[in-house]
Amino acid sequence: MTEPAMTDLAIETHGLVKVFGDNRAVDGVDLAIRRGGVHGFLGPNGAGKTTTIRMLATLARPDGGTATVLGRDVVTEADEVRRRVSLTGQFASVDEDLTGRENLRLIGRLFGYTGASAKRRADDLLDAFALSDAADRQVKKYSGGMRRRIDIAASIVVTPELLFLDEPTTGLDPRSRNEVWDIVRAMVSSGTTVLLTTQYLDEADQLADRISVIDRGKVIAEGTSSELKASVGSGSLFVRVMDRDDRDAARAVLERELGVEVRDEADPNALTATIDEQGRVTRALSALDEARIPLAQFSLGQPTLDEVFLSLTGHHAEEKTDTEEAAA
Amino acid sequence: MTLDRTRTEDADEPGGAGLNTEHDRGSKILSALASSERPSPPGPLSTSLTFGWRALLKIKHVPEQLFDVTVFPVMFTLLFTFLFGGALAGSTVDYIQFLLPGIMVQGVIMITMYTGTTLRTDLEKGVFDRFRSLPIWRPSALVGMLLGDAVRFTISLTVTALLGLLLGWRPGGGFGGFVIGAILILLFSFSLGWIWTFLSLVLRTSGSVMGVSMLVITPLTFGSNIFVDPSTMPGWLQAFVEVNPVSHLVTSVRAVMGGTDPGASLPLTIVWSAVLIAVFGTLTMWRYRDAR
Ligand SMILES: Nc1ncnc2c1ncn2[C@@H]1O[C@H](COP(=O)(O)OP(=O)(O)O)[C@@H](O)[C@H]1O
Numbered sequence: 001m002t003e004p005a006m007t008d009l010a011i012e013t014h015g016l017v018k019v020f021g022d023n024r025a026v027d028g029v030d031l032a033i034r035r036g037g038v039h040g041f042l043g044p045n046g047a048g049k050t051t052t053i054r055m056l057a058t059l060a061r062p063d064g065g066t067a068t069v070l071g072r073d074v075v076t077e078a079d080e081v082r083r084r085v086s087l088t089g090q091f092a093s094v095d096e097d098l099t100g101r102e103n104l105r106l107i108g109r110l111f112g113y114t115g116a117s118a119k120r121r122a123d124d125l126l127d128a129f130a131l132s133d134a135a136d137r138q139v140k141k142y143s144g145g146m147r148r149r150i151d152i153a154a155s156i157v158v159t160p161e162l163l164f165l166d167e168p169t170t171g172l173d174p175r176s177r178n179e180v181w182d183i184v185r186a187m188v189s190s191g192t193t194v195l196l197t198t199q200y201l202d203e204a205d206q207l208a209d210r211i212s213v214i215d216r217g218k219v220i221a222e223g224t225s226s227e228l229k230a231s232v233g234s235g236s237l238f239v240r241v242m243d244r245d246d247r248d249a250a251r252a253v254l255e256r257e258l259g260v261e262v263r264d265e266a267d268p269n270a271l272t273a274t275i276d277e278q279g280r281v282t283r284a285l286s287a288l289d290e291a292r293i294p295l296a297q298f299s300l301g302q303p304t305l306d307e308v309f310l311s312l313t314g315h316h317a318e319e320k321t322d323t324e325e326a327a328a
Numbered sequence: 329m330t331l332d333r334t335r336t337e338d339a340d341e342p343g344g345a346g347l348n349t350e351h352d353r354g355s356k357i358l359s360a361l362a363s364s365e366r367p368s369p370p371g372p373l374s375t376s377l378t379f380g381w382r383a384l385l386k387i388k389h390v391p392e393q394l395f396d397v398t399v400f401p402v403m404f405t406l407l408f409t410f411l412f413g414g415a416l417a418g419s420t421v422d423y424i425q426f427l428l429p430g431i432m433v434q435g436v437i438m439i440t441m442y443t444g445t446t447l448r449t450d451l452e453k454g455v456f457d458r459f460r461s462l463p464i465w466r467p468s469a470l471v472g473m474l475l476g477d478a479v480r481f482t483i484s485l486t487v488t489a490l491l492g493l494l495l496g497w498r499p500g501g502g503f504g505g506f507v508i509g510a511i512l513i514l515l516f517s518f519s520l521g522w523i524w525t526f527l528s529l530v531l532r533t534s535g536s537v538m539g540v541s542m543l544v545i546t547p548l549t550f551g552s553n554i555f556v557d558p559s560t561m562p563g564w565l566q567a568f569v570e571v572n573p574v575s576h577l578v579t580s581v582r583a584v585m586g587g588t589d590p591g592a593s594l595p596l597t598i599v600w601s602a603v604l605i606a607v608f609g610t611l612t613m614w615r616y617r618d619a620r
């Protein structure tokens with residue numbers, strides 16, 4: 001085993017496998033995730049995100065392969081890993097019968113804070129997470145957003161080097177979602193590495209520095225959001241002609257120059273095309289100019305992560321979200 | 329209380345401005361993260377007691393948990409005293425001298441079953457994921473849970489004893505004898521608890537944990553010397569009753585509460601408890617590694 005302090009990798013796995021019966025929930029995952037920032041696991045429900053995270057957080061034992069977290073092996077050095085990481089599970093990871101303050105005091109005492117300092121730490125965190133007013137209420141009476149905040153607060157009673165966040169915003173309203181995003185950003189700026197799973201493409205896009213796309217227990221792509229988008233194609237061209245009578249002519253010009261199908265939008269002046277070569281766009285736009293077709297507007301959009309997913313897997317990323325409870 | 333005026337919770341003000349400003353929130357979280365020290369890690373006893381504290385907090389918030397520990401013993405004591413008292417001993421007052429220590433054992437053993445179903449429910453909720461991810465002595469969450477249960481069992485024992493005294497139970501061992509007997513029962517039920525923790529880590533639903541527990545408990549309690557002297561039983565049953573650890577427990581509790589010599593039953597009870605902890609404690613911790 002190499003000296004743990006030498007590695008700058010937060011997570012390194014080789015051929016990680018977890019099998020449930022004949023279901024290969026995690027089927028040979030290789031990861032090399034650097035310290036610092038947010039790494040995203042993006043994948044539909046049942047892809048194996050939670051199972052992977054549970055193995056990395058020492059909650060489940062791999063059936064095959066190896067994993068080191070912050071340089072420590074998750075099986076043979078599980079205690080060392082536990083000292084350095086923290087997990088906010090997909091489902092409530094605090095005791096719903098207890099109040100918010102009691103939960104934080106409990107965790108504080110388990111980390112070795114004495115009675116009074118555990119209470120002080122709990123109160124500081126309740127304040128930071130805007131939960132002071134609900135401190136003495138049972139967690140089961142909290143709203144979804146408050147619950148997520150107490151979950152995350154419980155994960156940083158002692159600051160972890162690496163925080164696992166399993167679908168931190170699933171089921172939250174947009175405002176609570178933004179709050180969680182702000183919390184994640186604050187943690188990252190303090191130096192904590194965050195590994196976040198999500199089914200939401202925009203969430204990965206917003207928060208993650210690098211993304212691993214996971215499908216059916218395998219990592220099918222990895223890179224920054226822009227790299228993933230670039231690997232799919234350059235995006236789409238949107239054109240709006242000044243005069244709607246010009247649309248057919250414009251479509252003919254664009255199809256000739258771009259060499260791809262050009263679609264009519266609902267807006268009778270607008271056209272879009274998925275392009276695979278940016279260079280052709282300039283030529284196509286000059287050709288429209290030469291044909292004396294005036295444009296009101298044009299834009300070149302990057303592909304959405306959903307398009308990325310579709311092209312990588314052949315199915316949409318979010319098609320399975322309505323069967324959420326099946327993957328508990 | 330906090331001095332922050334700008335804040336309200338979303339529950340109270342749906343759709344309202346809610347939290348403090350983004351900047352404010354971020355900086356508070358940053359300072360909470362920065363101010364965190366690492367206290368020295370607590371020992372096994374300390375973490376187990378902390379989990380015991382959790383169990384007491386749960387009793388405070390869910391006092392219905394005390395229903396079974398009060399109703400079961402009252403029901404058993406009344407039912408069996410009056411059901412069997414006349415037939416077996418001629419009078420209920422005579423019978424209760426024999427029966428009451430056994431009823432204490434029976435009542436507590438019945439209630440230990442809830443340990444398994446409670447753990448199963450906790451495991452499903454995910455709070456144990458948090459506990460298992462902490463850098464603490466692994467069994468402490470379970471030990472603490474069993475310690476919390478010991479509080480509930482003590483209530484059950486006290487209720488049974490008080491009701492027994494009302495019905496004419498006059499133990500020769502006095503209060504001291506009662507305390508020693510109660511400690512024996514608590515020790516044995518703590519040990520038995522590891523069977524239920526193991527079952528709840530093996531079986532997937534609290535219903536099946538309950539079902540299998542019943543299958544174990546029924547022969548253990550009824551196939552013992554709790555209700556009648558085994559000398560009237562057929563040979564095969566006598567043989568079972570004599571090796572049944574519950575019989576040893578009942579014999580020793582009866583003796584110390586009655587003020588007589590427990591003989592070999594006392595060390596046997598302690599040995600059985602140790603064996604149960606060693607076997608089922610180990611099995612439990614083996615399953616606990618991959619608990620779900
Ligand atoms: N404890 C378990 N027992 C059996 N199957 C499981 C268990 N946990 C997860 N699975 C299965 O493993 C697969 C991956 O699940 P999961 O890791 O939860 O996916 P995700 O978090 O990406 O939604 C799913 O098919 C799920 O049904």
Ligand SMILES: [Mg+2]
Pocket residue numbers: 046049050051090166167327
């Ligand atoms: Mg999941």
